[in-house]
Amino acid sequence: MVAVALQASVTVGGVETAPRLLPERIEGEGLVLRRWRPSDAEALARAVAESVDHLRPWMAWVAAEPQTVEQRRELFARWEQERSEGGDSVFAILVDDRVAGGCGLHRRRGPRTLEVGYWVHPEFLRRGVATKAARLLTDAAFSVPGITCVEIHHDKANATSAHVPRRLGFRFVGESPDEREAPAELGIDCTWRMEREHWERRRAAGPRS
Numbered sequence: 652m653v654a655v656a657l658q659a660s661v662t663v664g665g666v667e668t669a670p671r672l673l674p675e676r677i678e679g680e681g682l683v684l685r686r687w688r689p690s691d692a693e694a695l696a697r698a699v700a701e702s703v704d705h706l707r708p709w710m711a712w713v714a715a716e717p718q719t720v721e722q723r724r725e726l727f728a729r730w731e732q733e734r735s736e737g738g739d740s741v742f743a744i745l746v747d748d749r750v751a752g753g754c755g756l757h758r759r760r761g762p763r764t765l766e767v768g769y770w771v772h773p774e775f776l777r778r779g780v781a782t783k784a785a786r787l788l789t790d791a792a793f794s795v796p797g798i799t800c801v802e803i804h805h806d807k808a809n810a811t812s813a814h815v816p817r818r819l820g821f822r823f824v825g826e827s828p829d830e831r832e833a834p835a836e837l838g839i840d841c842t843w844r845m846e847r848e849h850w851e852r853r854r855a856a857g858p859r860s
């Protein structure tokens with residue numbers, strides 16, 4: 652993973668401004684997205700253990716599972732440190748206080764772009780959780796000064812993931828060769844992009860489906 656903290660500052664009119672912190676909590680559409688707390692370590696361990704078969708094909712980090720409670724707490728602390736320095740923000744997706752998945756805003760695509768990522772626990776699949784989380788994250792991304800673009804990336808073989816940006820009106824940008832990081836991947840990255848003006852026009856146009 653790319654180190655991101657230094658990308659957080661934004662140059663406006665030739666002047667380098669202070670880093671813009673990404674949000675740590677977002678709420679809406681029946682979901683709470685919030686940063687992981689030390690007390691979530693056991694709940695996340697359970698959620699990952701229950702999700703591992705459906706995540707393994709697509710999420711490279713599953714190769715490092717299972718992690719100890721201590722390792723997970725260290726990870727949460729690293730994520731929070733990174734966020735507090737202007738880097739990525741990694742969230743639990745909670746539905747009625749249950750861990751329904753995880754998602755994040757990532758700075759690895761350049762200073763004016765945030766990438767949205769997501770995974771969902773099998774018990775919560777096909778209920779719109781990923782779509783709602785991605786919509787909330789896109790709203791949140793465009794509330795960050797200097798962000799003009801939000802992207803979603805997935806491997807070409809991950810057709811399920813492609814539904815999410817398509818549903819939200821992201822524009823398909825194209826394919827490019829990528830590292831094969833998880834077992835089911837082809838090593839072809841698909842990029843979807845949303846520009847701020849387009850998102851604002853969609854929001855102004857009325858109710859979201």
Ligand SMILES: CC(C)(COP(=O)(O)OP(=O)(O)OC[C@H]1O[C@@H](n2cnc3c(N)ncnc32)[C@H](O)[C@@H]1OP(=O)(O)O)[C@@H](O)C(=O)NCCC(=O)NCCS
Nearest residue numbers: 709769770771776777778779780781782805811812814818
């Ligand atoms: C991809 C993933 C996050 C989708 O989560 P989800 O909460 O079930 O998605 P949603 O309910 O918001 O559904 C989004 C769209 O995908 C469709 N969809 C979801 N699962 C599907 C499946 N197995 N087959 C076909 N379509 C599917 C839904 O019908 C919906 O389409 P629509 O809005 O056009 O009707 C989930 O399958 C997952 O966690 N996969 C493993 C991890 C992963 O691949 N993460 C993304 C890495 S890029």
